[in-house]
Amino acid sequence: MKPRSKRLVLLGGAVALLVGAVALVLTAFQQNLVFFHTPTEVAEGKAPTGRAFRIGGLVEQGSIKRAADGLTVQFAITDTAKVIPVTYKGSLPDLFSEGKGAVVQGTMGPDGQFKASEVLAKHDENYMPPEAQHAVDEAQKTAKTVKQ
Amino acid sequence: MIPELGHFSLILALVLAFVQAVVPLVGASRNRLALMAVGRPAAQGQFLFIVFSFGCLTWAFVTSDFSLQLAATNSHSETPLIYKITGVWGNHEGSLLLWAMSLSLWTVAVTVFSRNLPDVFMARVLGVLGCVSTGFLSFTLITSNPFDRLLPGAAQGRDLNPLLQDPGMIIHPPLLYMGYVGFSVAFAFAIAALLSGRMDAAWARWSRPWTTVAWVFLTSGIAVGSGWAYYELGWGGWWFWDPVENASFMPWLLGTALMHSLAVTEKRGAFRSWTVLLAIGAFSLSLMGTFLVRSGVLTSVHAFATDPARGLFILALLVLVIGVSLVLFAWRAPTLSGGGSFGLVSRESALLGNNVLLAVASGSVLLGTLYPLFIDALNLGKISVGPPYFETVFVPLMTPVIVLMMIGPFVRWKGDDGDRILRKVAPGLVASAALGLGLAFAIGHVSWRTVLGLSLAAWVLIGSIQILVQRIADRRGAAPGARLRSIPSSWWGMWLAHLGIGVFIIGVTMVGSLNTQIQVKMMPGDTAQLAGYTFTFRGVKDSPGANYAAARATLDVTRGDSKIATLNPEKRFYQAQQMPMTEASIDIGPFRDVYVNLGDQLEDGAWVVGLFYRPFISWIWLGCTLMALGGVFAAADRRYRRLAEREVPVGAAARQVA
Numbered sequence: 149m150k151p152r153s154k155r156l157v158l159l160g161g162a163v164a165l166l167v168g169a170v171a172l173v174l175t176a177f178q179q180n181l182v183f184f185h186t187p188t189e190v191a192e193g194k195a196p197t198g199r200a201f202r203i204g205g206l207v208e209q210g211s212i213k214r215a216a217d218g219l220t221v222q223f224a225i226t227d228t229a230k231v232i233p234v235t236y237k238g239s240l241p242d243l244f245s246e247g248k249g250a251v252v253q254g255t256m257g258p259d260g261q262f263k264a265s266e267v268l269a270k271h272d273e274n275y276m277p278p279e280a281q282h283a284v285d286e287a288q289k290t291a292k293t294v295k296q
Numbered sequence: 297m298i299p300e301l302g303h304f305s306l307i308l309a310l311v312l313a314f315v316q317a318v319v320p321l322v323g324a325s326r327n328r329l330a331l332m333a334v335g336r337p338a339a340q341g342q343f344l345f346i347v348f349s350f351g352c353l354t355w356a357f358v359t360s361d362f363s364l365q366l367a368a369t370n371s372h373s374e375t376p377l378i379y380k381i382t383g384v385w386g387n388h389e390g391s392l393l394l395w396a397m398s399l400s401l402w403t404v405a406v407t408v409f410s411r412n413l414p415d416v417f418m419a420r421v422l423g424v425l426g427c428v429s430t431g432f433l434s435f436t437l438i439t440s441n442p443f444d445r446l447l448p449g450a451a452q453g454r455d456l457n458p459l460l461q462d463p464g465m466i467i468h469p470p471l472l473y474m475g476y477v478g479f480s481v482a483f484a485f486a487i488a489a490l491l492s493g494r495m496d497a498a499w500a501r502w503s504r505p506w507t508t509v510a511w512v513f514l515t516s517g518i519a520v521g522s523g524w525a526y527y528e529l530g531w532g533g534w535w536f537w538d539p540v541e542n543a544s545f546m547p548w549l550l551g552t553a554l555m556h557s558l559a560v561t562e563k564r565g566a567f568r569s570w571t572v573l574l575a576i577g578a579f580s581l582s583l584m585g586t587f588l589v590r591s592g593v594l595t596s597v598h599a600f601a602t603d604p605a606r607g608l609f610i611l612a613l614l615v616l617v618i619g620v621s622l623v624l625f626a627w628r629a630p631t632l633s634g635g636g637s638f639g640l641v642s643r644e645s646a647l648l649g650n651n652v653l654l655a656v657a658s659g660s661v662l663l664g665t666l667y668p669l670f671i672d673a674l675n676l677g678k679i680s681v682g683p684p685y686f687e688t689v690f691v692p693l694m695t696p697v698i699v700l701m702m703i704g705p706f707v708r709w710k711g712d713d714g715d716r717i718l719r720k721v722a723p724g725l726v727a728s729a730a731l732g733l734g735l736a737f738a739i740g741h742v743s744w745r746t747v748l749g750l751s752l753a754a755w756v757l758i759g760s761i762q763i764l765v766q767r768i769a770d771r772r773g774a775a776p777g778a779r780l781r782s783i784p785s786s787w788w789g790m791w792l793a794h795l796g797i798g799v800f801i802i803g804v805t806m807v808g809s810l811n812t813q814i815q816v817k818m819m820p821g822d823t824a825q826l827a828g829y830t831f832t833f834r835g836v837k838d839s840p841g842a843n844y845a846a847a848r849a850t851l852d853v854t855r856g857d858s859k860i861a862t863l864n865p866e867k868r869f870y871q872a873q874q875m876p877m878t879e880a881s882i883d884i885g886p887f888r889d890v891y892v893n894l895g896d897q898l899e900d901g902a903w904v905v906g907l908f909y910r911p912f913i914s915w916i917w918l919g920c921t922l923m924a925l926g927g928v929f930a931a932a933d934r935r936y937r938r939l940a941e942r943e944v945p946v947g948a949a950a951r952q953v954a
Contacts (some may be wrong), residue, residue: 154640155637157640158640158645161649162638162648162649162652165649165652165653166652166656169652169653169656169693170656171661172689172692172693173656173659173660173663173689173693175666176685176689177660177663177664177685177689179683179684179685179688180681180684180688181679181680181681181685182679182680182681182682183677183678183679184677184678184679184870185682202678202680213406214898217817218817218898218900218902218904219815219816219817219904223724225893237529237815238815239531239815239895239904239906240895240896242875242876242877242878243875243876253680253682279678290728
């Protein structure tokens with residue numbers, strides 16, 4: 149091969165590598181996005197079925213219950229307007245408690261129970277997960293507009 | 297009084313930073329030696345003032361001076377002394393001061409260890425570092441003054457977040473910051489080279505040890521952070537693809553590419569523009585990491601600030617740095633000649649391939665980290681990108697990187713015979729694939745991920761041995777001992793760091809394939825089984841600490857008839873912050889960790905206990921340690937010290953080392 153065509157092959161190879169890698173990244177990205185919905189949106193049926201998504205809000209007062217096995221936990225997430233029941237099996241974050249903000253990720257079951265695979269809470273006493281804050285803000289905004 | 301002295305000292309440091317930014321750069325452009333000479337004392341003076349300022353802040357924390365806002369919100373009189381000290385950087389303002397101190401330390405190190413740089417070049421390097429320092433010190437003083445008073449003073453402090461009251465806090469932030477900030481030196485060298493139009497082998501050689509040392513710090517910082525998350529967060533995981541972790545991983549990936557690209561620029565004069573771009577990129581990503589972590593846009597234990605003015609300031613700084621550097625690059629790059637040419641099959645090609653892949657990997661992390669923030673900022677909804685995305689992307693991107701990584705050292709610079717290389721590496725590759733498959737069967741977990749992981753690890757180990765054997769065989773005539781001794785330290789560095797990657801892959805693959813965990817409800821006397829181990833729950837006792845109350849459980853771990861360990865996981869309650877926290881207990885072994893955490897107590901008196909089995913997890917950190925150690929060896933190579941003193945034409949260094 150002449151140096152010129154060698155250089156072309158090298159350049160072509162590098163570009164092909166780049167294009168292939170970028171295509172891979174974008175496809176994987178498309179398939180693994182997790183959308184966030186407020187409890188109100190979920191109640192209105194706007195959340196996807198059969199695909200994982202996140203809900204954020206406050207853990208409703210008096211809603212945390214443990215099943216007989218002591219390991220499965222049931223609680224409810226609310227944005228102060230709607231309430232979504234959640235079941236979760238696994239260890240809960242230290243700062244997970246009633247009346248505090250939390251974000252859950254999982255899928256909606258046919259029985260209307262949200263089956264969580266992951267529960268996130270805040271990291272210190274004066275910090276609220278932005279998603280949870282957002283859900284509550286949205287619900288309260290809507291509540292105000294309705295009152296007017 | 298002491299905080300005011302610290303504040304005043306910090307202002308003086310800013311003034312000196314400004315002097316260091318302006319005077320040497322003006323001197324360099326007018327070729328005035330007297331002006332250029334100002335850089336060094338200004339940098340050293342600045343360092344002293346920042347250290348004094350940092351000392352004043354630490355003093356306020358140690359003496360529990362709660363009339364200082366920062367101490368009142370992040371310390372407590374009952375906090376153990378060591379966490380009073382680490383509390384200084386366990387918050388936004390203090391951590392910025394630590395950032396500025398790291399930068400100043402690096403700058404002083406440049407003035408001390410790179411004394412042989414030409415005056416003009418040194419002046420420009422110090423000028424650029426002075427600009428960065430001016431930016432960060434004014435950011436600290438204007439938006440995040442650590443010396444703000446609280447009037448009237450508080451009687452008691454609110455204490456440091458309990459998650460941060462851990463030995464990890466002593467070393468993780470300083471190491472990580474030294475790594476982040478260290479790339480500013482590589483950046484300053486690149487900008488100085490652009491300014492002087494001098495991007496040759498000498499520049500690359502000056503820059504290399506600095507880049508490598510920064511990379512060593514970053515590698516260690518990330519590894520310590522990962523280990524800390526593993527035992528502290530209590531989920532038994534070691535990497536979560538959390539945006540904050542990603543923020544440190546992106547500059548690491550690009551920094552790794554930069555180290556290798558610098559090697560090509562030094563030895564062959566090629567890849568110059570690419571190297572400069574990588575240096576700008578790695579530093580920009582470090583700044584962006586600081587922005588992401590500190591601006592409060594992310595939900596994380598690392599996010600202290602939620603003041604939008606601060607985020608905006610760092611963002612403006614980031615845009616300024618990237619903008620100015622790229623304009624400078626666009627202006628100067630066309631004057632660069634292409635550098636050494638090389639053939640299709642050559643070490644340059646192998647390094648180029650891996651550079652492209654590492655850059656794409658870094659880009660993919662950037663996409664996954666920033667996209668949700670953009671969507672949110674544009675009010676298009678809220679989304680998140682979880683570990684599945686990163687895992688899907690990283691396996692196919694890193695597999696060729698690791699294969700090429702071990703082929704590269706066999707290939708000659710400039711050009712080589714493809715068939716010769718194939719004959720050399722094919723047996724090793726085939727053996728690795730077979731070994732990977734065999735091992736997967738042996739451990740009873742045959743999935744494509746396990747087979748691929750084990751094969752890659754085998755390839756790294758086999759390749760490492762082969763490279764070493766060849767390296768010794770190449771030096772014919774000498775006695776074996778002398779041959780070993782003649783290998784330069786930088787070569788050992790490369791060898792160790794690459795071997796470290798193999799060890800790391802073993803850890804990741806084994807944990808990913810064989811880890812198991814269960815949650816059980818236990819009463820005193822109950823037993824549970826996991827991965828061949830028997831856990832006997834002995835009950836829970838009160839065990840108060842200095843600033844917390846704790847329930848401490850005792851579990852005996854046995855395997856067959858032999859006793860393995862007694863583990864004591866705790867559930868703590870920190871009084872000052874009214875915050876509960878689980879403290880896991882781990883029996884660490886060379887081939888497996890047994891990990892226990894204590895959950896809630898149920899109404900019937902039983903406790904929820906989490907049991908985790910983590911095979912080969914220590915190998916992950918062992919691998920990182922080898923990588924960092926490799927970096928130390930590479931940076932300690934004698935030729936950086938020797939060659940710094942005299943100019944050597946391009947290629948001479950290559951012949952010595954290759």
